[in-house]
Amino acid sequence: MSDSAPEPRPVTTEAVPLGTGTRRWLFHPPRRHGEVDTSRSVSFLELFYDLVYVVLIGQAAHTLAEDISWRGAATFAVIFGLIWIAWLNGTLFYELHGREDGHTRSLIFVQMLLLCLMAVYVGHADSDDGRVLAALYALLLALLSYQWYSVYRLDLPELRRTPRRYLIVMVAGIIVTAASVPLSADVRLAVWAVFVVAWCGVEFVILIFWRRRPSYDVVTETMVERFGLFIIIVLGEVVIGVVNGLTDTERSALVTTTGLLGLAIGFGFWWNYADLVSRRLPRETGHYLATWIFTHLPMAMAVAAGGAGMVGLVEHATDHRTPVAVSWLMGGSVAVMLLTTVVVLPTLEDYDRYPSAYKSVQVALVAAAVAALLAGWSRPAPWLLALTLLLVLFATWAFAFVRWLRQGSLINERSAESR
Structure with missing residues (x-):
């Protein structure tokens, strides 16, 4: 008798008829x-889905760059709000209910077609282009609503209240x-503005009540990563803005230096978000998750x-x-970025573990936001x-x-160890 181990038997799977397999792949219900x-x-x-939003945001930002006025800023804020609501719906649906199958892919590609037209x-x-945009946006919301309804009809009765x-x-x-x-x-535009504010406000409240006594967890590392990727998408507008400015202006040492300093502001946005917010899980319960999600809009x-x-x-x-x-x-953009970071920090899972570090950072962020507004008000040379x-x-x-080093180690490393 040989002492060698027996060879493993080949793994066999039951063959599935082509028609049955195709139907399963195309019509598999969502989670x-x-x-x-x-x-x-x-x-x-x-990632492909998020790239489509690069074009939408780029178009909106380009229009604002051509008309930096109160009306231009208000129009940009409303349009950006509409874009973000669409992205949030598509992202959360895939995160909570999507599958790697033909059904999910087909619906996402239809969304992408509508987004490209938008x-x-x-x-x-x-x-007058707003008329077509409104019609396309209504179609997009209808498609997203169908997706959410396809989940609702499969849900257990006790879980249907919030989806309803x-x-x-x-x-x-x-x-x-x-x-x-x-x-x-x-x-x-006024109707759209009311819609954006009302939609975010009502859904914020619905999410709070949903998470008051959660029956299951919804926060995952992929969700946090998707929100971080969206910030990276909009950071691309900083690069595009600098390049467009340098392209359309007679270049000199001063113009180039100003452009590079502007680009470095984008680096500062990324650095603060990456180290203060990115890849940190928000809390599941109460108002924390709702605050974390909707603060990402401003x-x-x-x-x-x-x-x-x-x-x-x-x-200039x-x-x-x-x-x-x-x-x-x-100045206002930098200030809002800093102040929204102040709001996000208490929603993070590890905030209560390092309260002194976080609170001191929040004070510094508020002071920096005031400094940014003062800089905008004083209007120095570009x-x-x-x-x-x-x-x-x-x-x-x-x-x-420096504050985190005084705590003994970086919070990033401690957060990774605690997961």
């Missing part, structure tokens, strides 16, 4: 509420946006607006003082404004870095 896959990673399809009209949403409320708000959004099609441009909007302001900053690089609108846009805002962002990061 129900509670069936959260905590072990998955961000897929190529999700991008054609986003740049002139405050004109969510669907009611989605249907109301379809009605409102569709009804805005025949309105005049100004009235339509945060991302501020970064994108800063990218739009880069064009004016570079184009040789001026003795930065134009009023450009100066306030840049290069000096860019340098000042860069130093403000660097100072907050440096303060946090």
